[in-house]
Amino acid sequence: GAVVSQHPSWVICKSGTSVKIECRSLDFQATTMFWYRQFPKQSLMLMATSNEGSKATYEQGVEKDKFLINHASLTLSTLTVTSAHPEDSSFYICSAHPFRQGSGYNEQFFGPGTRLTVL
């Protein structure tokens, strides 16, 4: 259980184009999903928190108009990188926080990541 998928697993695009990445929780409902970016040999940096049915919360320094996040259902969140540039090339990973009754359950389950290369 607790499987998270991402699509595509890798994408190469031209500078100036937009790329959409999907994150799905396959066997559980996720009220909250998180989007991270990871540059080579670096840690995971949280970009934004995606809540089902409401606007995403972006971390400081992350442009919300460039990284569009939509969380339309309890099992799907999408990240669209608009007008991508070479400096946006990175490994993008999502995670999902299961919806469970009660408080104190913190675990996140990670997707396999999407490697974006912008030429």
Next chain:
Amino acid sequence: GENVEQHPSTLSVQEGDSAVIKCTYSDSASNYFPWYKQELGKRPQLIIDIRSNVGEKKDQRIAVTLNKTAKHFSLHITETQPEDSAVYFCAASTGKAAGNKLTFGGGTRVLVKP
């Protein structure tokens, strides 16, 4: 916000020896501390976690200790094997109050030499 520091950044051990990775956190309200193992190009995998009401937790060759007073927690891997080679990340969360966000440490690249 929360800040998590992780040391060392690289760790080379001989097979069979123990490996210890240490993390400190800044927010005393943090109550959840997971450890992730990430192999090259793959997703982080949760290997063990600890909550603030527990001081130590063990799962076979892996153990985690938590010192809330000092705000630090450590990962211990005993009898290391080559397949333990990976990057390990610690993280901290204040739970629901912060939307269940995780703040990650910088990572430790562990190399187990046969």
